[in-house]
Amino acid sequence: MSSPLRIGVIGLGWFGEIHCDTIIGLPNLKLSALCTRTGDRLEALGKKYGVQKLYRDYNEMLADPEIDAVSICTMWDQHTEPAIAALKAGKHVFLEKPIASTVEDANKIVAASRDSKGILFIGHIVRFNPRYRMAKQAIDAGRIGKIVALNSRRNIPAAWTPEILNKIGPIVGDAIHDTDIMLWLTGDRIVSAYAQTVDVRGLKHPDIGQTMYRFAGGATAMLETVWCMPEKTPFDIDERMSIIGTEGIIHIQDTFPNLAVVDGNKLHSPDTTYWPEFDGVRGGALRDEFDYFARRALANEQPQIGRPEDAAAALAATLAAEESARTGNVIRIG
Structure with missing residues (x-):
């Protein structure tokens, strides 16, 4: 081609x-x-x-x-x-x-x-965030030993979400990013999920999801996803992850406060990582993601990042978490 x-x-x-x-x-x-x-x-x-x-x-x-x-x-x-x-x-x-x-x-x-x-590529964009890619390299090099615990935060302002929350909830909508990354970093599978949600605005789906996972290898994870940060929150996203190993720790923090713009209204900290716009063209992780897809497709090679099997595993885990939030039970994942 x-x-x-x-x-x-x-x-x-x-x-x-x-x-x-x-x-x-x-x-x-x-x-x-x-x-x-x-x-x-x-x-x-x-x-x-x-x-x-x-x-x-x-x-x-x-x-x-x-x-x-x-x-x-x-x-x-x-x-x-x-x-x-x-x-x-x-x-x-x-x-x-x-x-x-x-x-x-x-x-x-x-x-x-x-x-x-x-080829089929699934757009789990966070795998193209350079901070997570560097974390993956460090883990694969054995620098923090065996992973025993992970925690993440992916919170966004309420102004973004009224329309979205009538279509999808925060666990499948956003915590699926962190779920996918955790599966990628550990190379393990999730065997159980427990979650709770909080309904703040009375929309179709709750505004807040708190999720816990157990991995087959014994590690645990906690994921925070809040889709109702106050209107005056000065940043587009509060995104963090910690990966704790037997011999070290990795901490990732993205977006806030790597750029601060103060105008007559308030302090703004816009996204500079995922799809920043320059002269009408988007860059960042989304550009890298599309470039990867194009190169794989032109070579007719199956992707090693964004594999459909990995995306299906992340979906299964987040859907189990949503079931847990509805029922109050720990949900086992086969």
């Missing part, structure tokens, strides 16, 4: 647009098609990016032989059908996390990927 990889984006909500902003800045990708059921949105983004191939039905996009790959940014409970259809069509697939909304659907997507000519 000749470079660049010709890619279409399915799902043009706010993050689908960020995907487009990222793709246009990469020399090994060409944004070639867009798909959404919302006609005016499709027309507006087609003009923004100069894309001529506009579809309201993703099956029509998948039938186009000039499209090599797709990015799927639909809601998590609408991943299964387009992902399987794209894989059956032989396209390379970048599928946003969570891989699906049920373990059964995740397994269907994983199975479809094994029979496809295209």
Whole structure:
């Protein structure tokens, strides 16, 4: 396959647009098609990016032989059908996390990927955060010994979440990032989950999730996910993780306070890691993630980061945690 990889984006909500902003800045990708059921949105983004191939039905996009790959940014409970259809069509697939909304659907997507000519990459972006990548290197080098405990915090302001909380809760929505990273760093599997939630604003899903995991090797983990930090919180995200080993410890802190901008309103600490924008193009971890996907797809090599099996394991653990929060029971994971 000749470079660049010709890619279409399915799902043009706010993050689908960020995907487009990222793709246009990469020399090994060409944004070639867009798909959404919302006609005016499709027309507006087609003009923004100069894309001529506009579809309201993703099956029509998948039938186009000039499209090599797709990015799927639909809601998590609408991943299964387009992902399987794209894989059956032989396209390379970048599928946003969570891989699906049920373990059964995740397994269907994983199975479809094994029979496809295209590769399947799941967009667990935190694996492309350089701080976590350096932590992984240190752990793999044996610098902290055996991991015995982990804890994480991934908290965001309330202003971000009213609409999101009517679609997905904080454990599957955000703690899945830390769950995936913990699985990656330990190389282990989670065998049980216990969680509690707090409903602050009376939305469809609770605002706060507190989760505990037990790993097969004996390590434990605690994950804090608060989606209702006060409106005047000066940073976009409070993200931290500690990994405690028998011979050392690693502490990761991201976003706040690595940049502070004070204006007439308040102090702001915007994201500088995941998808910062420069001159209309997105950079950071999302750019690195798409570059990795494109290089793997162009070489027709299965990804070693963002594997569908890993994404399915993270989904299973977070869904078990949500079940625990509903029932008050510790949930065993097979």
